[in-house]
Amino acid sequence: MTILAWLPIATFAAADQIGFRDVEINQDDARPLHAVIWYPSDEGSPVEVKGENPAFHGVLAIQNARPSRGEHPLLVFSHGYGGSWRNLSWLASALVERGYVVAAPDHPGTTTFNKDAAQAAKLWERPQDLSRVIDALLSDTAITVDPQRIAAIGHSLGGWTVAALAGARFENARIVQDCQAKTRPRACALAMELGLADPQLQHSLVDPRIKAFVSLDLGLARGFSPQSLATIHIPALVIAAGTDIGDMPAQLESGYLAEYLPEASSTYVTISDATHFSFMQLCKPNAVALIEEETPGDGIVCKDGGSRRREEIHRETAYLVTGFLADALTVNP
Numbered sequence: 001m002t003i004l005a006w007l008p009i010a011t012f013a014a015a016d017q018i019g020f021r022d023v024e025i026n027q028d029d030a031r032p033l034h035a036v037i038w039y040p041s042d043e044g045s046p047v048e049v050k051g052e053n054p055a056f057h058g059v060l061a062i063q064n065a066r067p068s069r070g071e072h073p074l075l076v077f078s079h080g081y082g083g084s085w086r087n088l089s090w091l092a093s094a095l096v097e098r099g100y101v102v103a104a105p106d107h108p109g110t111t112t113f114n115k116d117a118a119q120a121a122k123l124w125e126r127p128q129d130l131s132r133v134i135d136a137l138l139s140d141t142a143i144t145v146d147p148q149r150i151a152a153i154g155h156s157l158g159g160w161t162v163a164a165l166a167g168a169r170f171e172n173a174r175i176v177q178d179c180q181a182k183t184r185p186r187a188c189a190l191a192m193e194l195g196l197a198d199p200q201l202q203h204s205l206v207d208p209r210i211k212a213f214v215s216l217d218l219g220l221a222r223g224f225s226p227q228s229l230a231t232i233h234i235p236a237l238v239i240a241a242g243t244d245i246g247d248m249p250a251q252l253e254s255g256y257l258a259e260y261l262p263e264a265s266s267t268y269v270t271i272s273d274a275t276h277f278s279f280m281q282l283c284k285p286n287a288v289a290l291i292e293e294e295t296p297g298d299g300i301v302c303k304d305g306g307s308r309r310r311e312e313i314h315r316e317t318a319y320l321v322t323g324f325l326a327d328a329l330t331v332n333p
Contacts, residue, residue, distance in 0.1 A: 010133075010155075011050055012148060012191075014204045016040070016041065016042045016043075016044075016048075016068070017040075017042065017043055017044070017045075017047070017061075017062055017065060018038055018039070018040070018041065018052045018059075018060065018062065018065075018093060018096045018097065019037075019038070019040070019041035019043070019061060019062050019064070019065030019066070019067060020036065020037070020038055020039075020050050020061035020062065020063055020064075020065070021036065021037045021039075021063075021064055022034070022035075022036055023035050023037060023136065024034070025105070025132055025133065025136045026098070026132060026185065027095075027114055028290060031107070031108055031125060032108075032118070032122075033105045033124045033129055033132060034105065034106050034113075034135055035085065035103055035104060035105035035106070035136075036050075036085050036103070037101065037102070037103045037137070037143065038061065038089075038092040038095060038101070038103075038104075039065075039068075039072065039098045039101045039102070039104040039143050039235060040067065040068040040072060040091065040096055040099055040100075040101070040220050040299055041062060041065035041066055041067055041068055041104060041121050042066065042068045042069075043062055043065040043066040045065060046062070046064045047060040047061060047062050047212045048060070048061070048062070050063075050089065051085070051086040051089040051281065051301075052210060053086075054184075054290055055168070055283060055286075055287040055290050055291055055302075056086065056105075056146070056150075056161055056273055056281045056282065056283060056284065056287065057085070057281075057282040057284060057299060058089065058094070058284075059089050059090060059093040060093070060282070061093070062151070067089060067142055067143045067144075068143075068146075070144065070302065071144050071145065071146040072100060072101045072144065072145055072146065072153075072209070073097055073099070073100050073101070073104075073145070073146055073149035073150070073151070073152050073325075074100070074101050074103065074134070074137055074145040074146070074149065074150045075092075075095060075100050075101070075102045075103070075150075075153055075325070076102075076103050076104070076105075076130045076132060076133050076134060076150070076152045076153075076162075077091075077102060077103070077104035077105070077106075077152075077153050077154065077158070078104075078107070078108070078126065078152065078154035078155070078157075078158030078159075078161040078162055078263050079111065079154075079155060079156075079158050080154075080155045080157045080158050080219075081110050081155025081156060081157040081190065081219075082110065082115070083103035083110075083111065083156070083158075083196075083212035083280070084106050084112045084113060085105065085106055085110050085203075086281060087166070087279075087280045087281060088155060088158075088279070088280075088281075089104075089151070089281055090281050090282065090283075090314055090318075091153070091279075091314070091317070091318060091321065093097040093320070094318040095168065095321070095322065095325070096278050096316075098176065098326075100116070100325075101115070101137065101143055101145050103134075103136075103168070104131045105129050105130070105132075105133050105329075106311060107126050107129050107161075108123075108155060109121070109122065109125075109128070114203070115256070117193070117194065117244060120193055120194060120195075120267060121193065121194060121195030122195060122198075122200075122250040123195055123196070123198075123201055124198075124200050124201050124203065124205060126157070126160075126164075127161050127164045127165040127205040127207070128205065130152060130162070130165055130207070131165070131207045131209075131285065132193055132272060134150060134207065134209055134257075136230065145156060145188070147187075147209065147249075148180070148211070149211065149329040150164050150209050150210055150211055150313060151209050151210065151211055151212040151213060151214070151325060151328065151329060152166070152213045152214070153213070153214040153321070154214070154215060154216065154218065154328050155215070155216040155218075155279045155280070155286065156216070156217060156218060156248075156276065157194075157218075157220065157320050158216075158218075158280075159215035159216055159217065159218025159219070159221075159254075159257075160161065160218050160219060160220045160221065161315050162210075162213045162214070162215060163213065163215055163218065163221070163224065163229075163232075164206075164224075165204040165205060165206065165207050165210055165213065166206065166210055166213045166227050166232050166233065166234055167204070167228060167231060167234075167238065168224040168225075168228050168229055168257075169202065169204060169227075169228035170201045170220075170223045170224060170225075171202060171223060171224075171225050172198070172223075174190070174222065174223055174224075175188075175196050175220065175223035176196070176197070176220060178222045178223070179191060179327070187219040187222075187248065187253070190193075190295055194220075196223065197206065197221075201223075204213040204287070205322060210218070210234065211234055211235075211316065211328065211329060212234050212235040212236070212237075212324070212325065212328035213234065213235075213236055213237075214236075214237045214238075214255065214321055214324065214325075215236070215237070215238045215239065216279045216317070217239065217240055217241040217248065217253070217254060217274070217276050218238075218253055218254060218257060220255055221246075221252075221253045221254065221256045221257045222253070222254075224256075224257070224260075226259075226260040229257065229260035229261050230262060232262065233262055233265050234260060234264040234328075235265050235267065235324070236261050236265060236319065237264070237266075237267050237269070237324040237328075238254050238257050238258045238266065238267070238268045238269070239254070239255070239260070239269050239317065239320065239321075240254035240268070240269070240270045240271070241254075241257075241270075241271060241274040241275050241278060241279070241305070242270045242271055242272035242273065242274060242295070242305065243272070243273060243274065243275045243279065243304075243305025243306070244275075245277075245300060245303060246301060247274045247303070248276050249252045250270060251257065254268070254270075256297060259296070267324065269320060270311060271316060271317065272305070272306070273305040273306025273308055273313065274304065274305060274313050274317075275303055275304055275305045277300065277301040277302070277303065277304075278305070278314075279305045279312055279313075279317065280301060280314045282310055282311065282314070283301070283302035283310070285301050288302050
């Protein structure tokens with residue numbers, strides 16, 4: 001599979017407008033989820049900004065809009081450690097415009113709004129969160145999704161999450177040994193918080209309904225066994241940030257994933273001027289000062305690696321992802 005092969009591929013029916021819903025899933029369960037759904041709509045109601053805060057820009061959508069008719073391919077999104085559904089809202093908007101339904105949960109314990117240590121240490125729950133979201137969407141009577149066209153996209157720890165969902169198997173001993181040899185990468189510093197020694201992480205977390213996945217500068221990749229990665233034959237797009245400012249070198253994370261995935265079904269792309277945080281939403285002009293005042297050092301999330309604006313990096317990423325998905329989720333007659 002090559003990028004050039006994707007260029008002629010037509011995308012799915014474009015959306016007139018973007019609908020937006022907040023949903024609560026499994027509220028009677030031990031792990032209730034909050035999620036948002038972005039979806040195509042043919043409603044003409046006024047739009048409003050979603051996912052905005054004092055530091056970051058949001059995107060335009062219509063709250064509780066009427067969904068467009070017909071079946072739509074479904075994408076489930078997974079945010080990074082300490083992030084939220086807002087982080088990839090820019091990509092959700094771009095994909096819904098091309099006919100996709102996008103669902104993005106907040107992962108309990110590792111989200112901005114829930115940093116419960118006990119939940120964070122159950123890393124195996126993250127892929128299962130996405131499976132729960134898929135269950136909810138498939139039973140939704142208002143928005144119709146095609147069960148044969150489901151893919152997963154994740155950034156940072158979300159990239160780990162979608163790889164596990166696709167069939168990557170984690171090995172406790174492998175990540176321990178690797179972190180002893182390479183103590184600097186950021187992922188190793190989170191070993192205790194994420195419960196990387198827990199044997200439950202070694203169980204299969206695969207969801208066979210996933211037909212393709214996209215990893216955006218993932219972390220913890222070196223805990224996956226090469227043997228398990230070699231058995232993943234669904235299409236995979238691995239995008240790496242070429243500028244390392246967060247102790248997550250591309251060759252040790254995205255490069256590792258790409259090295260062991262089957263060559264015939266995977267594509268590896270490095271965006272040279274992207275940093276790990278370039279895949280987050282757009283920062284407002286005063287964002288760095290606001291973030292530094294609240295959490296000193298975190299203003300780095302607004303830093304990119306070259307002369308291009310983040311908008312341009314987003315456009316390139318959306319172009320790559322759109323072409324990949326249009327090819328990967330094509331259903332043969």
